[in-house]
Amino acid sequence: MLGFGKFDHHFSTSANAGPLPQANAVGRFGSIGWGDAVKLMLKVEPEDGRIAEARFQAFGCSSAIAASAAVTDMITGKTIDEASGIGAGAIADYLGGLPRERMYCAVMNFEALQQAIGSYRGKAAVAEADAPPACKCLGVGQMMIERTIRFNRLTSLDDVTAYTKAAGSCSTCFKQIESLLARVNAEMVEDGLIAADDAYRIGSATPRAAELKPHGAPPPAANIFAAKATPAHLRPVAKAAPPRPAPPTGGVVDAPPQEALIAEAIEELRPHLQRDGGDCEFVSLDGNIVYVRLTGNCVGCQLSSVTLSGVQARLAEKFGRPLRVVPVS
Template identity: 45%
Template sequence: MWDYSDKVKEYFFNPRNAGALADANAVGEVGSLSCGDALKLMLKVNPETDIIEDAKFQTFGCGSAIASSSALTELIIGKTIAEARTLTNQDIANFLDGLPPEKMHCSVMGQEALTAAVAAYTGETLEEDDHEEGALICKCFGVDAGMIERAIRTNKLTTLEMVTFYTKAGGGCNSCREPLEELLADTNKEMVAEGLIKAEEAYIFGAAPQPVKKKAQGFVIPDQPPTPMAPPQPSAPVQIAMPVVAAAAPAAAPVAAPAAAPAPAPAAAPAMSAAKEVIIAAKIIEEMRPVFHRDGGDVELVDMEGSLILVNLTGACSGCQIASLTLGGLQTKITEALGRPVRVMPVAKT
């Protein structure tokens, strides 16, 4: 079952303003039986002041659709038509302490009914909305197939990375990768048939590079699609920056002290426990040095950043196959001593 907030449950089980409004002078109707969602919003607007004096709803739909409709009426009663115009579906969702991503369309339906009712009151005409949504693809950001397909077509997207940049889909846990690949490949195929893109530009299912193994850091999905972005380059997958390796060498420079005299790393200085951890790690490395000496090499602590322990290998150990094995032993010992998982990584000393 859905993880509904208490407020959604409250507004479903005890909906406010449900039923018909006899003296309504503005009515908005959206949805349909075939969609499984429909809402009739009835407003009583004071023609003198433009204030919405009363609002009622009738909804065909699931729990969150009924709760969203009820929340909508609560939000707009007492507001002027001008104020009501500024209401967004996010306001409805926020009022209910959030909705599951699959259920955000319920709040959209509320906002659309309001737009329709306001239009009925002011006599405006509404643009037709085909309202194709399709299955929800990306659960992390609540992006459905219809929206992704529109983004692919409008912007002629041909790589997965660009789809993520434009729609956010796939930018979270990435478990929607396969359906996303299928959708991109299918849409591109249609676009080739329609002459919108060239066949060699089209994305072929299964053509994407494997996801990067290491955890991406500092990679933020933009909130808004970057509209002025240059046209996508078919064969240029976006390489996610990996600060882990890149940062290692420069960070090593200031603390290139020999492990024999364990100087606390600058980052660890203020917190006592972090400094203590460095001392412990250095002590273990010191104890292990004879093992490395036996093989004609040496090891020293360079730096410690979070769970990363950077060491410098010299002599026979550097580049030696055994080194990774020995470092594994070092890693286990330090992990045990600190009581949290760490990773020992050899870096070049500059």
């Protein structure tokens, strides 16, 4: 799919592929679930700290394999100190460039290299203070994302996704990644790494395409970095959505009636309830009374009235008029 040349050489020949039993420095990154993985194995000469041999094993697309082959090529003969200065950008450049959406292949190898160097220097493998990722599509820790933003001077969400895959699959973690990017960028401005004008501002990303999830299936947790999620009914209510644009004239489908809007709003709340094993569905609307059916753990739960008032507050905020939420069985 990519042009021939250096990239093709590294991918097709895959020199340095395979295990290195006498390795004294090993670094890993990724997993099958994440979709790409690399294991870098280095044999470092203790006298002068020179990397005598480097080998890799990689799982992933052609870019992942080529980047792994490239990094082993780049570090062979270098000292550990020299190798530790190699960034993701240099790995990509060594291949004659990588398409932006494949930059995570270079980042993955950078991470594995840093870990290998750390293991040689006797440090515990780069200790990720992060809680294990709760969002299945993210698969990488918060620290790694922060590092990647900082080292590669990333200022857009699309870049963060291209370099780390974060928020690349489901939209669940989008908001968290967005605030993380804004915070790290603000710090980078303070540190003089980027200009204030370039820093990312929340809300300036182009929205990602909508996606369908099966109804009733519990979606991934919303707050991927929270060690323990706050129960849905105790969490602050999100800001009301901006007013929807008027439907285009001659639109194919009629504007949704009030009932459909309320059903949609309840639909948005369901993932929160489902995470706690409960569920709620819209039954009907009668004037200002919204009838809903609570199911799952919500049935018989002593806190269900709290849940209902949370739903009620959310609906009232969204529609700008008082609505009473009444459970039916």
